[in-house]
Amino acid sequence: MPKFSLSNGGTTYQLDIAGKVLDANGDAIGKWVTNKDNQIAITQDDGTKDKVDVHWKFNEDNQFCLLDNHHNEVFNFCTVDNNRPKCELRDAILKVKPTSNKPFQFNIRGDWDLNEQHQLEFICDGVKSTLDGILSDKKSRFIYRVRDKKNSRINYRLGFAGKWEQEVAEEGIPRLKFLYQKEGDALGVFNMPDDGKLIIENGANQFRYVYDRDNKTFGVTLLGFLKINDKLEITYTIDKQSSRRGAELVAKTTLALQAAFIGNQFDGDLGLVILKNDNTTGNYKMTVTGDYTGVVGETNVMVGFRFSQRRKGRLITRTFGIGGAFEWKNGLVTYTFEVGDRVVELEVDVDIKLKNGGDLNSKFSFVGEDGQIRTISFLFGITF
Numbered sequence: 001m002p003k004f005s006l007s008n009g010g011t012t013y014q015l016d017i018a019g020k021v022l023d024a025n026g027d028a029i030g031k032w033v034t035n036k037d038n039q040i041a042i043t044q045d046d047g048t049k050d051k052v053d054v055h056w057k058f059n060e061d062n063q064f065c066l067l068d069n070h071h072n073e074v075f076n077f078c079t080v081d082n083n084r085p086k087c088e089l090r091d092a093i094l095k096v097k098p099t100s101n102k103p104f105q106f107n108i109r110g111d112w113d114l115n116e117q118h119q120l121e122f123i124c125d126g127v128k129s130t131l132d133g134i135l136s137d138k139k140s141r142f143i144y145r146v147r148d149k150k151n152s153r154i155n156y157r158l159g160f161a162g163k164w165e166q167e168v169a170e171e172g173i174p175r176l177k178f179l180y181q182k183e184g185d186a187l188g189v190f191n192m193p194d195d196g197k198l199i200i201e202n203g204a205n206q207f208r209y210v211y212d213r214d215n216k217t218f219g220v221t222l223l224g225f226l227k228i229n230d231k232l233e234i235t236y237t238i239d240k241q242s243s244r245r246g247a248e249l250v251a252k253t254t255l256a257l258q259a260a261f262i263g264n265q266f267d268g269d270l271g272l273v274i275l276k277n278d279n280t281t282g283n284y285k286m287t288v289t290g291d292y293t294g295v296v297g298e299t300n301v302m303v304g305f306r307f308s309q310r311r312k313g314r315l316i317t318r319t320f321g322i323g324g325a326f327e328w329k330n331g332l333v334t335y336t337f338e339v340g341d342r343v344v345e346l347e348v349d350v351d352i353k354l355k356n357g358g359d360l361n362s363k364f365s366f367v368g369e370d371g372q373i374r375t376i377s378f379l380f381g382i383t384f
Helices: none
Strands: 003-008 011-016 020-022 028-034 040-044 049-052 055-058 064-067 073-076 086-090 093-097 106-108 111-114 120-124 127-131 142-147 155-160 162-168 174-181 187-191 197-200 207-213 216-222 224-228 233-238 248-250 253-261 270-275 281-288 290-296 301-311 314-322 324-329 332-337 343-346 352-356 365-367 373-379
Touching (some): 003 049, 011 040, 011 049, 020 040, 028 106, 055 120, 155 174, 174 197, 224 301, 224 314, 290 314, 324 365
Antiparallel strands (some): 003 011, 011 020, 020 028, 093 106, 111 120, 120 127, 142 155, 162 174, 174 187, 197 207, 207 216, 224 233, 253 270, 270 281, 290 301, 301 314, 324 332
C-alpha cells in the first residue's frame, strides 16, 4: 500500500492511503484522518494522539496533492500506479477517497469560487487551487467536471446543491448566479462570468446558460417551463432536481425578464430584446422558436405566437397574444405594441383581411383614419 512520511515535534510518522499509521517494520500501529482544521489527526493504538499541520492542493494538472507545512509536496494521490482517487462534494466539503475501491475517506474544508475563465477555485487555509475543467450539465445542476491532465482515467464530478437566481444588469443583460449549500445553514455564491450568456435553446425553448472555450460551447441546460404573456413578460420556472436518494440538488426557482418585440414583420421565430431596469430597450436579444397566429384576447383580436416545449415526454404547446392595437393608416394596417413602442405594418389581403363596417364594441373592430369602422376577418391563416 503506498505511503508517505510526515514529521511533527521530532516524531516521524509513516501513513498509508488506506488510513493506517505504520511503524518502521510496516506494521499498523494506529489510524489517521483529517479534522475540521484540515490537519492530519493521528490516533495510535496505545491511545497516543497527535495533530500534524499540512496543506492540500490541486496542482496545475488537476492532481490532488498533500503538502507539508512549508508548502512542499509530500504526496500526489494521482501518480500512484494503478490507483484512482475519488473526489466529490457534500455541502461544499471536499470528500476524498485516496483509493476509489477502498472505504477510507477524509474531508477537506475550504472556500470555492468560479473565476472569469470558468475555472473552479478552491481556497484551503490560504492555498489556492485552480481546477481547469468545465461547467456542464443537462439537468440544471451545478456540476464542475475535472479531468487529470496526465491520466484521463482519473476524473471528478464536483457537484454543488443549491438554487439559481437571476438579475438584470444595468446594460439590460440577464446575469445568473448559483447559491450553493455549505456546511450548516450557510450559503456560498457563484456569480456567472460576464462572458457567459443566458439563452433560449433553439427548438427546445429551454433556458440554457452557455459559454465558449477552446472553440467549443459548454454550459448548463436549465430544465423548466417557459411562459410569456401579452405584455412580453417572460417567466421561466426551473424544475426541482433531486438525487436518487431524494436529496435536493436544485431548488425550484422562477426567473423573470421583461422583453420587447424586435423585427419588422410577423414571420418566423419570435425575436425579443430584454428591457433594462429603467424599462428602456437594451441590446440583449433572445429568440423563441415557434410560429405566429391570430388569437382572440380579452378585449380585441391580437397577433399571437405559438411555441412548444417537451415536458416529461409530452409536447406542450402554448399560445399567447402580443399586446398592442391595430390602426389603419395610409392604406396600411399597423400594429403598435404597448411594450417597446414598436410599430409593424401588416399587408392587407396577405397578413390580414378586413371588411368595412362592424360593431365598434366588438374586439374584432377598429376605427380607421377616415373614421370608418373596419373589422378583422382573417389574421395569419385564421378566419374569424
